Structures are given as structure tokens and as C-alpha cells.
Amino acid sequence: MxxxxxxxxxxxxxxxxxxxxxxxxxxxxxxxxxxxxxxxxxxxxxxxxxxxxxxxxxxxxxxxxxxxxxxxxxxxxxxxxxxxxxxxxxxxxxxxxxxxxxxxxxxxxxxxxxxxxxxxxxxxxxxxxxxxxxxxxxxxxxxxxxxxxxxxxxxxxxxxxxxxxxxxxxLQTLPQREISAGLAEVIKYGLIREPDFLAWLEGAMASLTSLDSEALTEAIYRSCVCKADVVAQDEREEGLRAILNLGHTFGHAIETHAGYGNWLHGEAVGAGMVMAADLSKRLGFITDEDLRRVKSVIVSAGLPTGVPDDMTSDHFMNLMAVDKKNVNGQLRLILLRSLGDAEVTDRFSPDALADTLSAFCH
Amino acid sequence: MxxxxxxxxxxxxxxxxxxxxxxxxxxxxxxxxxxxxxxxxxxxxxxxxxxxxxxxxxxxxxxxxxxxxxxxxxxxxxxxxxxxxxxxxxxxxxxxxxxxxxxxxxxxxxxxxxxxxxxxxxxxxxxxxxxxxxxxxxxxxxxxxxxxxxxxxxxxxxxxxxxxxxxxxxLQTLPQREISAGLAEVIKYGLIREPDFLAWLEGAMASLTSLDSEALTEAIYRSCVCKADVVAQDEREEGLRAILNLGHTFGHAIETHAGYGNWLHGEAVGAGMVMAADLSKRLGFITDEDLRRVKSVIVSAGLPTGVPDDMTSDHFMNLMAVDKKNVNGQLRLILLRSLGDAEVTDRFSPDALADTLSAFCH
Missing domain, CATH: 3.40.50.1970 (Rossmann fold)
Incomplete structure (x- = not known):
């Protein structure tokens, strides 16, 4: 032992x-x-x-x-x-x-x-x-x-x-691309509930991507503590647990469109979190500087911040319509009220969502 | 309403x-x-x-x-x-x-x-x-x-x-064969927990097979009360609930051997209950007269009391080995301690089981 x-x-x-x-x-x-x-x-x-x-x-x-x-x-x-x-x-x-x-x-x-x-x-x-x-x-x-x-x-x-x-x-035998994909979910915990952890990650990202064992253990432990706490409060995702899906609604649409396996889940979530942050900024919840920090930490983890070249706003709207979080046909998203504070909501302007999709799609 | x-x-x-x-x-x-x-x-x-x-x-x-x-x-x-x-x-x-x-x-x-x-x-x-x-x-x-x-x-x-x-x-549009198959489970409740209900069924069987509405309502109500009571005590079948499987271990073997759908589930359970009663008698739990009553009520419901012609003891043993009730490879069966009292057990003589199988197989 x-x-x-x-x-x-x-x-x-x-x-x-x-x-x-x-x-x-x-x-x-x-x-x-x-x-x-x-x-x-x-x-x-x-x-x-x-x-x-x-x-x-x-x-x-x-x-x-x-x-x-x-x-x-x-x-x-x-x-x-x-x-x-x-x-x-x-x-x-x-x-x-x-x-x-x-x-x-x-x-x-x-x-x-x-x-x-x-x-x-x-x-x-x-x-x-x-x-x-x-x-x-x-x-x-x-x-x-x-x-x-x-x-x-x-x-x-x-x-x-x-x-x-x-x-x-x-993790020592894991391809670098999958390390980055995993870091997307690590960053997510910082964004939704742990501003201190987010700040720690901004400083520790180089150690993490180079597979420093001590940094990885700390990141994994803090991530699991955060997730375990959310799950303990809402095992069956009837409320709070949905915030763990930050970036996932956009991300699932990207994964489905690209065909399973062509984008890694974490890569799609990385891009999806930037989209969620972009929409949060358009709604006035977070600042330009906050959005810049989100993009920056995602880039430093080696993750994409854009969407597949051939993806349109219509693709997103159709694919997001079947998301499990939706209630009675109403689209629900996880948005950032501030860095370190997320909420699940269906109260956002459709125009703002359309603007975010236009900004990301070609 | x-x-x-x-x-x-x-x-x-x-x-x-x-x-x-x-x-x-x-x-x-x-x-x-x-x-x-x-x-x-x-x-x-x-x-x-x-x-x-x-x-x-x-x-x-x-x-x-x-x-x-x-x-x-x-x-x-x-x-x-x-x-x-x-x-x-x-x-x-x-x-x-x-x-x-x-x-x-x-x-x-x-x-x-x-x-x-x-x-x-x-x-x-x-x-x-x-x-x-x-x-x-x-x-x-x-x-x-x-x-x-x-x-x-x-x-x-x-x-x-x-x-x-x-x-x-x-039920008025249901084929007679399926009425009989349903009566197998009704009889089961009498055999495992409700001696009074068993006696009532022996008297009411002619009304039930001729689809008398009042008799059917009574039989369904008492069956559901019995099952609901067992399920309330043991939802996930960690103990008591297993007695609801009287005749089912033998019956599942018959169904699988015959090919799904060739024997109705209730028909196989009917024959399986006779086999379980036969084994219970060999073990000295119930009397010859008890066994005769079991056979008789099952015959009066229009159900078979024998097994498929081409089925051997080996067929039964192999098919029963994968039964969900088994623990660590040990075969478990539901047996009658008396009419109206069943138990799940792995404590029975293999010779007695072999004798029961020989008696039913050609």
C-alpha cells in the first residue's frame, strides 16, 4: 500500500x-x-x-x-x-x-x-x-x-x-491533446464556483501542461472536491448540478456536428466556455477584461476558442434544441454572473445569443 | 370520471x-x-x-x-x-x-x-x-x-x-390462453403468502376463466395488494421479494429453451410452480395432498403442468445456472414450506432436485 x-x-x-x-x-x-x-x-x-x-x-x-x-x-x-x-x-x-x-x-x-x-x-x-x-x-x-x-x-x-x-x-502516457482536453474541465470549476482556484490555475498552467506531478495532484484534488460538493447537493441534476455544464451546450453541438471523436469533448467544452463567456459579456454580466481572462486561460491550456469552419448559427440552434437541460422546449444555458459564479437560466435575449453565434460562425 | x-x-x-x-x-x-x-x-x-x-x-x-x-x-x-x-x-x-x-x-x-x-x-x-x-x-x-x-x-x-x-x-379482448397465463401469477400469490386467497381461487376459477368481471376485479385487487406489500418491504429484491419468483427459475429455463414467445411466460411459470411444489414435497415440506392441490388449481386455470418434450435435466441445470437469484455460483430456488408460505433458499439436496428434473423430463 x-x-x-x-x-x-x-x-x-x-x-x-x-x-x-x-x-x-x-x-x-x-x-x-x-x-x-x-x-x-x-x-x-x-x-x-x-x-x-x-x-x-x-x-x-x-x-x-x-x-x-x-x-x-x-x-x-x-x-x-x-x-x-x-x-x-x-x-x-x-x-x-x-x-x-x-x-x-x-x-x-x-x-x-x-x-x-x-x-x-x-x-x-x-x-x-x-x-x-x-x-x-x-x-x-x-x-x-x-x-x-x-x-x-x-x-x-x-x-x-x-x-x-x-x-x-x-497521465504520463496520455497524449498532450488529451491533457489539454482534461484541463478544460479543470478550468470550468474555477469559472463556475472557485475564483481563487481560477487565479491559481492562471499561474500553474505551465506546470500542468508539462505534467508536473505535484501540480496535477493539486488540480485533480481541487476539481474533485468542487464536483463532489455540487453532486452532494444535487445528485440528479434538478438544479445546481446543471452549472457543471458550463460550455457543454455549445460544446455538445460542436461534437455532434463534427462527428463524435473528431473534436475531443474537452476541446469542444473549451470553445463552448468561451462562447458562454461571450454571451455573458453581451448580457452585461461580465466585463471585457473577464472575457479576455477566460480566453487567455483556455488558450494557455492548449485548447481551441473557435468553432468548426463549416458550422453555422442554424447548426447550433438545431443541435442545442435537443439538449437535456431544456424544459418544455425552452433553451437553457449556463452563464457566468461573474468569474467564479455561474447560473443555469432560460432568461436571456435571443438576439444576444444570435450575436454570439454570428460572432463565432463563418 | x-x-x-x-x-x-x-x-x-x-x-x-x-x-x-x-x-x-x-x-x-x-x-x-x-x-x-x-x-x-x-x-x-x-x-x-x-x-x-x-x-x-x-x-x-x-x-x-x-x-x-x-x-x-x-x-x-x-x-x-x-x-x-x-x-x-x-x-x-x-x-x-x-x-x-x-x-x-x-x-x-x-x-x-x-x-x-x-x-x-x-x-x-x-x-x-x-x-x-x-x-x-x-x-x-x-x-x-x-x-x-x-x-x-x-x-x-x-x-x-x-x-x-x-x-x-x-381483458374482454384478451385470448383465453393469455387469461390462463395471467392466472398463473394470481395463483402464485395464494401459494406464497395467502392461503385464504388460494382457497378462494379454487372456488372462483370457473368464474375467472369465463371472464366474470366482478371475480376478475377481486382477483386483480388481491394480487396487487399482495405484490405491493412484498415490494414495499423489499423494493430491490435483497430478500423477501425473491419469493415472487416461485416457479420462475424453472419457468425461465423453459422459456429460454423453447425460444422466447413459444411458451407464454405464465404458462412456463405454471409448469415451474408444479416443479417447485414437486421438489418441496420431495424435501418433506409439503404433503402429497398439497402437491395435488397445486396441480389441480393450475390445471383448472388451463395451464400446463409438464415441460417441453425435448427438454432434459442438463438443459435445466445449464439454463438455471445464470439465474439472477444465484449468489456466487450457488443455485437458489423458491420453495414452499407449506401452502401459503414460500422461502428463497440454496439449502436443498442436489439429489432431490435431480429427482424432480428426472420426473418432469423425458
Whole structure:
């Protein structure tokens, strides 16, 4: 067992669980206290398996550990791939006492989590996120699901893991582009609730992009604390939790338009946050200087601030119309009241939104 | 609004809901108090739609009521058919405030309920069961799901409806074979918990099979009360609720072997209950006379008491090995301690089980 790691708890009553963050945890940290039966099914993908599968198996001493290796990529976040998990569980005769383990990024986590939510009407699962994006975002909070050709994450469930294990060493093998994508969600926490964290990020961005281990641990820990706090207050996104979607309404439209996987989720969210900030400025909520800071920190993380060349305002309006946050057909967006304070609202001028879209689209 | 109907409540804290039972409720009973948004998607099938879809629409005055009509039959209880519901919801831009309405038998109810559990990670739904089986069983208790080629109901969720509307008039158009299949579950309640109800059924069976409205209402009401009581004590089947599966472990094996839809679920459960009673007698729990009563009431309901001609003991053992009730590979069965008292157990002699299987298989 490693000497030092940081631990925080997501407080959700009888569904509470710990998040364990540290260097070198994978394989040395014993996860069997979070396994209620004797069987484990590790769900991973073709990219992560050669790097970390054997280490992950070592975290479950004494268990029967089976595995299912999915094709890698958002393009495979669909029912066909999900069914590979059910096939493996049934062929290996896993009962409802089994534990699924998600080893990989957000796609693996979302699919393994949804499979756990549905297999025999619900079994346990554990998250071992190996990308920055999944470590700071998707592995915390219990959102699981798959995509539908007409929209991202349209089919899924809320299903909380029993524990989350984050080994910062796994980031050393991550492509730079995915580090940047993960930083988009890190920046988001600063923008929606943590002005001090935002200021810290502006200073620490060079250390983060160069994969300084101490800076990464701090950024991950503060991100998880922020997300865990929001989720604890609003598990099923009936109010507050929606602010975690800053930039996501615009971002989902970009991802869907570009085709899943062509833009990384974090890249689309980065651009989407600039759009949300732009609209917030047009509505008089934030200043020109605030908008400049938003753009600057997003650029320094290596993220795009514009939209795909062939995307029009009509594309955005049509794609945003099916967003899950909408109520009775009314578009809702997350906007910045100030840097470090976000709200979900349907009270904005359609003209201001049209101006923002025109400013970004060609 | 009709003058008289019977109402009972399934007590599940903030997920509690009413079951409304009566003659002529469909179309005249206003269900809008159970619709939180303004949109409704009625899920039905090609057999039920021509009979009851227009009436059902009339139960939602003032709402936008869309519909999706699925192919009829257990063979279609799969992901492809489920996706037709998601397609319809997304094409019609239903938000997470929508309400799904299941209008049909158990297959429609299980699929509409599972679609409601998963669409945008969970929306409301209402059950309008139109078969006896679904009125007394599957529409109560929140079990939803689809089949997998390797096992029945292996993918699903617990998702409680907002309300259940049972119109006994819909049974007048039901084939006799499906009346019998529904009576299997009615008899089950008598066998597992209600000796008085069992005795009542032995006397009332002729009225029930000839569709006497008053007898049907009484049988449905008492069945729902029994199920609601069990579900209230153990919503997620961590203990007591498993007794509702009397005859189902054997029955699921028969259904899977025969191919979904060739045996009706209730027919397989009828035969399965005789097998469970046979094993209970071999173990000395019930008497020869008790077993004779079980067979007799099942025969009087028009149900089979034997298994498919080509089915062997090995078929049963292999198919029962993947049953959801099993724990750590140990087969668990529901057995009768006496008539009107069931228990779930893995403590039975394998020889006695082998003897029961030999006695039923050719």
C-alpha cells in the first residue's frame, strides 16, 4: 500500500463513496474492500489494456478477475459496444453480486457504469480513470450512459461507484491533446464556483501542461472536491448540478456536428466556455477584461476558442434544441454572473445569443 | 370520471404511487395529475393500438400526446425495439420532463419502463396494463428491462411508475390462453403468502376463466395488494421479494429453451410452480395432498403442468445456472414450506432436485 495519497468523500447518504488520489496507486492499492462478492469484471479498451490491465488486476487480490476489452473511442460509445460487456458477463456467468471496474477514460467509465446500472438491474462498480478528463469529471458523480445518433449521452442512468481510484502516473502516457482536453474541465470549476482556484490555475498552467506531478495532484484534488460538493447537493441534476455544464451546450453541438471523436469533448467544452463567456459579456454580466481572462486561460491550456469552419448559427440552434437541460422546449444555458459564479437560466435575449453565434460562425 | 374504482397504494417513500382498478377507466379517468410536464409518449404495440390507443389518448387532456407502436411479442423485447422508443422521443424532441405511458402487456411495460429509466438518465412513466398477467404482476413493482440472447431480463432497471391504471374491460379482448397465463401469477400469490386467497381461487376459477368481471376485479385487487406489500418491504429484491419468483427459475429455463414467445411466460411459470411444489414435497415440506392441490388449481386455470418434450435435466441445470437469484455460483430456488408460505433458499439436496428434473423430463 503506498504511503501517501489524498482522499475525499462524495457525500450521498448510503451511496457515499471515497475518491483516492495519488502517485503509483494502481496495482498497489487493495480495492477488495469495495468488492462485495468474489468476482470482478474489468472493462477497459485496446489502448489502455496493454499499459495498465495487469497492474489493475493486482488491485483485486483473491478475486476472480475477468476482463472485456472494448474498441477505443467515442465513436464506439453505443449499444453494440455496451453489449460486449453484457456478453462477457453472461458468458462468464457473473451474478448480481459481481463488481464491474472501469479502467480507462470517460467513454470506458460511462459505458462500464451504464452496464453496471443495467446488468441484472444493477450491480456494483469501481472507477479507475486513466485520463485527466475522467479523473476530474466523468468518474465523479455517477452519470453513466451511451450516445444516440441524435444526441450525446441521451441513454443512460445515474449510478454511483463504490469507490474511485486515481493514479496520477497514468497521465504520463496520455497524449498532450488529451491533457489539454482534461484541463478544460479543470478550468470550468474555477469559472463556475472557485475564483481563487481560477487565479491559481492562471499561474500553474505551465506546470500542468508539462505534467508536473505535484501540480496535477493539486488540480485533480481541487476539481474533485468542487464536483463532489455540487453532486452532494444535487445528485440528479434538478438544479445546481446543471452549472457543471458550463460550455457543454455549445460544446455538445460542436461534437455532434463534427462527428463524435473528431473534436475531443474537452476541446469542444473549451470553445463552448468561451462562447458562454461571450454571451455573458453581451448580457452585461461580465466585463471585457473577464472575457479576455477566460480566453487567455483556455488558450494557455492548449485548447481551441473557435468553432468548426463549416458550422453555422442554424447548426447550433438545431443541435442545442435537443439538449437535456431544456424544459418544455425552452433553451437553457449556463452563464457566468461573474468569474467564479455561474447560473443555469432560460432568461436571456435571443438576439444576444444570435450575436454570439454570428460572432463565432463563418 | 367513472363512479367506482378500487385504489391501493404501493408504499415506497417518495416513490410511492397509486394503482387504480376498475371497469371502464381507460379514456374516462384523467391521468394528467400524474404528468409533470406537458408531453406524453404512449408506447404500445401493433395489437393493442387499434383496440385502445384512442381511448388512452383521452386520458391525457391538454397534453401533447405522441405515440410509438412496437411490433408485438416477447421476441421483440430487445435493444432494437427499445431503440424505436428512443428514436421517437428524440425525433419529437421530448425533454427530460416528458412522461412515457406503457399501454399493453408485460413486454410493452418492461420496455417502456426501461426506456423511461434510461432516457436522458430517467423520466416519469405511467403503466396502463391491458393483459391479466401485466395487471397482476409486471406493472406493479418497478422491474423493467429487456432480454439478452443468453438470458431473460438480464438488462434492465428498477424504475417505479407514477401511477398504474387497470381497466378490467381490456381483458374482454384478451385470448383465453393469455387469461390462463395471467392466472398463473394470481395463483402464485395464494401459494406464497395467502392461503385464504388460494382457497378462494379454487372456488372462483370457473368464474375467472369465463371472464366474470366482478371475480376478475377481486382477483386483480388481491394480487396487487399482495405484490405491493412484498415490494414495499423489499423494493430491490435483497430478500423477501425473491419469493415472487416461485416457479420462475424453472419457468425461465423453459422459456429460454423453447425460444422466447413459444411458451407464454405464465404458462412456463405454471409448469415451474408444479416443479417447485414437486421438489418441496420431495424435501418433506409439503404433503402429497398439497402437491395435488397445486396441480389441480393450475390445471383448472388451463395451464400446463409438464415441460417441453425435448427438454432434459442438463438443459435445466445449464439454463438455471445464470439465474439472477444465484449468489456466487450457488443455485437458489423458491420453495414452499407449506401452502401459503414460500422461502428463497440454496439449502436443498442436489439429489432431490435431480429427482424432480428426472420426473418432469423425458
Amino acid at each position: 503506498p504511503d501517501t495519497f489524498r482522499e475525499l468523500r462524495v457525500e450521498l447518504g448510503d451511496r457515499s463513496y471515497p475518491i483516492l488520489i495519488g502517485k503509483g496507486l494502481l496495482g498497489s492499492f487493495d480495492l477488495t474492500p469495495y468488492v462485495s462478492g468474489r468476482t470482478v469484471m474489468i472493462v477497459t479498451n485496446t489502448t489502455v489494456a496493454p499499459l495498465y490491465l495487469e497492474q489493475a488486476r493486482n488491485s483485486f487480490p483473491g478475486c476472480q478477475v475477468d476482463e472485456v476489452i472494448l474498441p477505443d473511442g467515442e465513436a464506439f460509445k453505443n449499444w453494440e459496444t455496451l453489449n460486449l460487456i453484457f456478453d462477457a458477463l453472461l458468458k462468464n456467468r457473473h451474478s448480481r453480486k459481481t463488481t464491474l471496474v472501469a479502467l480507462g477514460g470517460g467513454v470506458v467509465g460511462d459505458m462500464a457504469g451504464f452496464a453496471a446500472a443495467c446488468y441484472q438491474r444493477g450491480v456494483d462498480f469501481i472507477q479507475i480513470p486513466t485520463t485527466l478528463l475522467s479523473q476530474v469529471d466523468s468518474s465523479v458523480g455517477g452519470k453513466t450512459g451511451i450516445n444516440h445518433p441524435l444526441g450525446k449521452n441521451m441513454v443512460g442512468a445515474f449510478h454511483q461507484p463504490r469507490s474511485v481510484l486515481i493514479d496520477t502516473d497514468t | 367513472p363512479d367506482t374504482f378500487r385504489e391501493l397504494r404501493v408504499e415506497l417513500g417518495d416513490r410511492s404511487y397509486p394503482i387504480l382498478i376498475g371497469k371502464g377507466l381507460l379514456g374516462s379517468f384523467d391521468l394528467t395529475p400524474y404528468v409533470s410536464g406537458r408531453t406524453v409518449m404512449i408506447v404500445t404495440n401493433t395489437t393493442v393500438a387499434p383496440l385502445y390507443l384512442e381511448q388512452a389518448r383521452n386520458s391525457f387532456p391538454g397534453c401533447q400526446v405522441d405515440e410509438v407502436i412496437l411490433p408485438d411479442g416477447e421476441a421483440f423485447k430487445n435493444w432494437e425495439t427499445l431503440n424505436l422508443i428512443f428514436d421517437a422521443l428524440l425525433k419529437n424532441r421530448h425533454s427530460r420532463k416528458t412522461t412515457l405511458v406503457a399501454l399493453g402487456g408485460g413486454v410493452v411495460g418492461d420496455m417502456a419502463g426501461f426506456a423511461a429509466a434510461c432516457y436522458q438518465r430517467g423520466v416519469d412513466f405511467i403503466q396502463i396494463p391491458t393483459t391479466l398477467l401485466s395487471q397482476v404482476d409486471s406493472s406493479v413493482g418497478g422491474k423493467t428491462g429487456i432480454n439478452h440472447p443468453l438470458g431473460k431480463n438480464m438488462v434492465g432497471a428498477f424504475h417505479q411508475p407514477r401511477s398504474v391504471l387497470i381497466d378490467t374491460d381490456t
